Amino acid sequence: xxxxxxxxxxxxxxxxxxxxxxxxxxxxxxxxxxxxxxxxxxxxxxxxxxxxxxxxxxxxxxxxxxxxxxxxxxxxxxxxxxxxxxxxxxxxxxxxxxxxxxxxxxxxxxxxxxxxxxxxxxxxxxxxxxxxxxxxxxxxxxxxxxxxxxxxxxxxxxxxxxxxx
Amino acid sequence: xxxxxxxxxxxxxxxxxxxxxxxxxxxxxxxxxxxxxxxxxxxxxxxxxxxxxxxxxxxxxxxxxxxxxxxxxxxxxxxxxxxxxxxxxxxxxxxxxxxxxxxxxxxxxxxxxxxxxxxxxxxxxxxxxxxxxxxxxxxxxxxxxxxxxxxxxxxxxxxxxxxxxxxxxxxxxxxxxxxxxxxxxxxxxxxxxxxxxxxxxxxxxxxxxxxxxx
Numbered sequence: 001x002x003x004x005x006x007x008x009x010x011x012x013x014x015x016x017x018x019x020x021x022x023x024x025x026x027x028x029x030x031x032x033x034x035x036x037x038x039x040x041x042x043x044x045x046x047x048x049x050x051x052x053x054x055x056x057x058x059x060x061x062x063x064x065x066x067x068x069x070x071x072x073x074x075x076x077x078x079x080x081x082x083x084x085x086x087x088x089x090x091x092x093x094x095x096x097x098x099x100x101x102x103x104x105x106x107x108x109x110x111x112x113x114x115x116x117x118x119x120x121x122x123x124x125x126x127x128x129x130x131x132x133x134x135x136x137x138x139x140x141x142x143x144x145x146x147x148x149x150x151x152x153x154x155x156x157x158x159x160x161x162x163x164x165x
Numbered sequence: 166x167x168x169x170x171x172x173x174x175x176x177x178x179x180x181x182x183x184x185x186x187x188x189x190x191x192x193x194x195x196x197x198x199x200x201x202x203x204x205x206x207x208x209x210x211x212x213x214x215x216x217x218x219x220x221x222x223x224x225x226x227x228x229x230x231x232x233x234x235x236x237x238x239x240x241x242x243x244x245x246x247x248x249x250x251x252x253x254x255x256x257x258x259x260x261x262x263x264x265x266x267x268x269x270x271x272x273x274x275x276x277x278x279x280x281x282x283x284x285x286x287x288x289x290x291x292x293x294x295x296x297x298x299x300x301x302x303x304x305x306x307x308x309x310x311x312x313x314x315x316x317x318x319x320x321x322x323x324x325x326x327x328x329x330x331x332x333x334x335x336x337x338x339x340x341x342x343x344x345x346x347x348x349x350x351x352x353x354x355x356x357x358x359x360x361x362x363x364x365x366x367x368x369x370x371x372x373x374x375x376x377x378x379x
Contacts, residue, residue: 034199035207036341042334067191077184114205148183156176
């Protein structure tokens with residue numbers, strides 16, 4: 001078994017990016033999932049982009065997607081797929097925030113972590129770029145160490161197999 | 166001889182099983198947290214919070230202005246607040262039973278608009294006190310306006326406030342929170358997070374807390 005000392009710097013950054021981004025995403029989803037969906041729906045409405053049915057549907061589904069993707073990433077399971085999905089969601093959130101900033105919409109809470117007070121949109125945009133960078137780290141280096149992906153792959157390799165005659 | 170496809174499939178199935186277990190546990194944990202109200206507290210506007218912020222007993226009150234039991238509880242709770250002003254904090258939340266009380270939502274909206282003018286308690290008190298006058302009425306708006314005058318509200322400001330979608334959102338937000346917390350009767354209280362349905366249960370929960378604080 002490879003020791004901790006043998007872990008390279010890039011592997012550490014990948015691991016940190018994976019775990020931090022995964023937990024941040026799961027926590028953001030959790031805060032929304034344990035609150036009434038109407039609250040998050042209202043936050044989505046303030047972006048003035050979607051019809052009512054889509055707002056309601058998003059308010060009901062996005063928090064759960066964030067929880068599942070965040071935990072999958074933090075655990076290092078389907079690491080690249082979950083990092084890519086989270087990255088895509090982050091890009092989508094960035095577009096939402098940017099258009100709100102350009103249109104000067106009066107958004108008091110971005111809805112990122114439920115409906116509590118949030119930072120100004122510009123700050124949220126900047127923070128999201130950091131999270132996007134973490135998604136990139138997780139994609140490139142996140143699955144190498146302490147990931148369920150690796151653990152399951154080694155288990156499959158070490159398990160005895162029946163050979164065909 | 167090793168067949169890579171079979172090896173990959175086995176790994177894939179294992180990963181899928183692990184993902185399914187993770188999703189199952191996350192769903193279970195989140196639903197449990199939701200059921201146990203472990204999420205962050207949803208704040209009420211300042212004018213619906215009464216008593217010191219650091220009071221040892223926090224009572225959240227989900228109530229309907231048209232419900233007779235709520236009227237009784239409201240006056241009882243006012244007595245508790247008066248007797249223990251430094252020990253009790255009351256957070257008022259709307260839970261209008263729209264299926265049986267058609268004017269409850271409007272009453273709640275008007276009370277919140279009165280709150281914006283710093284007169285929530287006065288207006289809420291009148292709504293409860295005069296409940297019999299407007300609950301069964303076909304057009305209670307005249308009565309509501311009378312109470313507004315009696316409470317000393319600015320009617321023009323009040324009517325502008327009632328058109329503000331934010332005020333309606335506050336009421337529907339309370340209702341959604343009540344639904345999520347499994348409220349099916351009014352008044353329902355949460356005393357330091359513990360549920361009490363009706364004024365009797367409220368007193369049963371508050372009394373021992375006050376005794377331990379003495």
